[in-house]
Amino acid sequence: MPRDTIVILTGAGISAESGLGTFRDVDGLWTRYDLNAVATPEGFARNPALVHAFYNARRANCATAAPNAAHDALARLERDWPGEVLIVTQNVDDLHERAGSRNVLHMHGELSRALCAACGHRWPAPLEMHAADPCPACGAAATRPDIVWFGEIPYHMAEIDRTLDRAGLFVAIGTSGNVYPAAGFVREAALFGARTLELNLDPSDTATDFDETRRGPATELVPAWVSALLAP
Template sequence: MAERIVILTGAGISAESGLGTFRDGDGLWSRYDLNAVATPGGFARDPALVHEFYNARRANARAAAPNAAHRALARLERDWPGAVLIVTQNVDDLHERAGSRDVLHMHGELAQALCAACGARWPAPAAMAPGDSCPACAARAVRPDVVWFGEYPYHMDRIAKALRAADLFVAIGTSGHVYPAAGFVQEAAQAGARTLELNLEPSATASDFDAARFGPAGVIVPDWVAELVG
């Protein structure tokens, strides 16, 4: 049976598409206080500010294009004889636009809206505002369908099952600072998977991986995929 591959992607894979990371000194994140725009409390205090921030992030994501790393992972899913699951910390849709189909967004998606009152989800408009009403229940409790600090990530049961069954776990463009994703390498290794880090530089959990390659994602990910699928 062909090997089952689980791939975790973080902000580093989308950076080459022009989408910044938390740690960029001059990006969108640097202009906002994360406690104000990425926590439930911040949304309760100033929903207009939070919507302004995510409207800007949504516009940035829609203007971005998948890069060579995204396209390489789509090629891997298409050409690999075994299962390939992408678990992403990113809220953009660049994996899907590159052609990947089996993608779990553990931190939600910018392209989706969520009703905090009834739990309904629907495609987000380009701009959202505090006065927007839910199309399902009419409550004015509309928020971006993203996981904020202090909230529980999505799809954790399926992710845990995939990690236990994986033959190979690969982390791409992740910092290793954000849990629970930072602990996935240990979960996979304990279940018997080989582990590989592909990153611009060593992550905080680099010592937990069996092997690593460092460099721009747009270079090292296509090279790695080419070695696997020819």
């Protein structure tokens, strides 16, 4: 069976050049917020208003951002590659979709979605959400962002595993390599015979697990890689 499936893992580094903050930069989100307070179920239980304020700000930031050349190049790859291209993103923004990518799995959820903590119903999130907002399905005032917080299980893991098992190429772009299970994808893909490539500004924690690594900004590396891959 031909292994013409490409699985691409993207992290915060691909959206940084669109003006969306990363967690681990010197001035990143971890240095400005206590993520135990705003990115855990326990933090939400203690102070839902604070959590909503944090994600309302991130949602507003995302709304003013635009896809960059790296997002555009991956949309081109999905459109023109003869096989399957799956983007698995750790990002909660919608820049891949706005660039034109359609085969995207958000393993950590999406800023544009709301979730009822009482009944599990999901719906499109308004620009601003509040702790007292009622669930449109059950009416409970248990509205939360549809985001996978620390201690919760990432979304779409079964589908991701199935695609990694048949991938011919696995590429990680703009990832830190220190958040699991995503950090283990390179080894899983390699175990099933995929070639592996890292495109990153700096070496990730798993850089040595890749067959090849390239260093530089995503807006330069990704378009060049896609153009070379699609060249006749």
